[in-house]
Amino acid sequence: MAGTILVLNGPNLNLLGEREPAIYGTATLADIEARCRAEAAAQGCTLEFRQTNAEHEMVAWIQAARTGHAGIVINPAAFSYAGYPVLDALKLVDCPVIEVHLSNIHRRDEAWRKNSIITQAVTAIVSGLGADGYVLAVRHLASR
Template identity: 45%
Template sequence: MAKILVLNGPNLNLLGTREPEIYGKTTLKDIEELLKARAEKAGVAIDFFQSNHEGELVDKIQEADHYYDYILLNAAAFTHYSIALRDAISAISVPVIEIHLSNIHKREEFRHTSVLAPVVLGQICGLGVESYLAALEAVLAKLVISAK
């Protein structure tokens, strides 16, 4: 059975209450439940982890190597400056899809740059909760293709 890890970075534990005009009113738990239901329907295992600490996310990325088939990562603010996360992604063989609820390219200038983008499989942003669902659907499609 294929396995997917969903990693969420700083402040995403506050979804639903933090700047709902930007991030919406859906909680992280709500997003996890949506993804879990879709993964179960597809027969795929899915795990979740959120941390406000860069090192914990680095540890999870390193531990994911050779255990998970894909990582869905919303690194939040770490997207824009974490060379440690970038290096961890570069060091593993598991493909990573970068996710953002908001369109980082339409926000403040400092958010326009992702130091992760050059080392991830792809980036999905600006679709709200559907960014997560689109990333999961992309992984499911890739799993079907690779199974053939």
């Protein structure tokens, strides 16, 4: 399916490659973006790739994309646990949404990391596959 896939990244993901590489890996967000763009292009899709530390900006992007997209890939990061405005915005989206986490959130030491509220509004979840999770999500959405 040709179309546009929106990839959204939440707080602190701009520091990938530097931030806790033992947990999140050494790939930077630019590395992940390049891989996602290559996958989308190979599938005949276009890609919009964004990152924000501001919840209101994430909500605005989701609202603007609520119709007419092939799909949304979102790594909500810390919005996963308290981002109710992000959750509410995702509930308005008419395309498939895949939630991606670099680490396996269910194996993390902090109990609060295991409970993503965003999961209530998404089509699927990819957790623990590192940067590959983004590419797989883009591939899946492009093939729909």
